[in-house]
Amino acid sequence: MPYDLSLDPQRLTEELDYRTGRLVYSGEGGNDVRRSVLPGGVRVVTERMPSQRSVALGFWVGVGSRDEEPGMLGSTHFLEHLLFKGTANRTALDIAEAFDAVGGESNALTAKEHTCYYARVLSEDVPMAVSVIADMVTSAVLEPAELEQERGVILEEIAMDLDDPTDVAFEEFTAQIMGRHPLGRPIGGTPAEITAVERDAVWEHYRRHYTPDRLVISAAGGLEHHELVELVLEALERAGWDLTEGVTPRPRRVRRPSPLAPEFGEHRVDRTFEQANVILGTTGLIAGHERRFAMSVLNAALGGGMSSRLFQEIRERRGLAYNTFSFAGSYSDAGYFGMYAGCTPEKVALVTDLMRAELDRMAAEEMLPTELAKVTGQLGGSTVMGSEDVGSRMSRLGRSELDTGHFTDLDELLASLRAVTAAEVRELAAELASRETVLTVVGA
Known part of the structure; x- marks a missing residue:
């Protein structure tokens, strides 16, 4: 534990x-x-x-x-x-x-x-x-x-x-x-x-x-x-710092969602670039949320690598973008989830529709056991390999102490990822797909 x-x-x-x-x-x-x-x-x-x-x-x-x-x-x-x-x-x-x-x-x-x-x-x-x-x-x-x-x-x-x-x-x-x-x-x-x-x-x-x-x-x-x-x-x-005995550390940030007022809808930034940068997203999970492992699996399946759904559909099958992926960010009281693609300006509408469709598909259908096994294997391998140098371990320790107060060893982390079910991923995808979205387009 x-x-x-x-x-x-x-x-x-x-x-x-x-x-x-x-x-x-x-x-x-x-x-x-x-x-x-x-x-x-x-x-x-x-x-x-x-x-x-x-x-x-x-x-x-x-x-x-x-x-x-x-x-x-x-x-x-x-x-x-x-x-x-x-x-x-x-x-x-x-x-x-x-x-x-x-x-x-x-x-x-x-x-x-x-x-x-x-x-x-x-x-x-x-x-x-x-x-x-x-x-x-x-x-x-x-x-x-x-x-x-x-x-x-x-x-x-x-x-x-x-x-x-x-x-x-x-x-x-x-x-x-x-x-x-x-x-x-x-x-x-x-x-x-x-x-x-x-x-x-x-x-x-x-x-x-x-x-x-x-x-x-x-x-x-x-x-x-x-x-x-x-x-x-x-x-x-x-250095002369005050090291008084018995002083306790400053309390950590309270992990409770804050009310947000997102500027939903489409926002365009007119800049002279050859390519349009498109981000479609919505609010996500706060740091430490009990569904954070399901979010990791969802994110990896949707846009976490060359075999992900976004990459296969938008780049490999249709050739509409060189780079596309999904992402998630979390803080003590707020979070976000989104999908990114870089494409020529005339393809923005089609690429946006395809990003919506892939999230909707994850919300409508549970992942097959083979895909779930592939994604958890991908996450497990990258987690272990990413922790094999002293810098990543130092960073994990510092963030754990400062942010949550919980140290989770690699075995426990891997077990949590492998425990995620296809039903949990579909349920989270459905919740994200039902929310209002922000569409950011730069350079179109």
């Missing part, structure tokens, strides 16, 4: 030996997952993989673009850039050279509900990686001159995305399906927002959200849990 990683005050006694960590899972080959809650509410979750000589390390902060307030829009992604520009102790060049000197990698990502600063290094270089990333997260200075220079970089990044018609289509679709919900805003902000946001607003966003009780550190590879905990404690104490 999935192990509950959640923490409440009544269970603090289980976390007293935070250096050793509570054993969450023990698997074959000596792999084990451990969890500690440090003073200040900092959480450390690791997966020891004795056969690996490298370690993937992530510092996760429970703040995303949806959490920005008026006057601070774009600040979350702005910080992702600025934390690499230097601290009170290191210059931007110092940070870059630290990882280059050991053949390591470092980067960051901003999402709608979290931010992560991560690295992959050899096991012997973990102390350096912890020291550098902890310094970035705790001691950024946000020099005005660096901020202004990075403002231009971010505006160029946004301009690059706006030149990609597929990116434009997905941003437009998300905005329309989410309506005025904060999840509908672009993660990187708009050019107007990035131009307008002031240094003081970005600084306030940083000081408010980059706190011990929001920080999750996950790591996977050739490591020892207690050694990583010691390194983290030393780095955070050196």
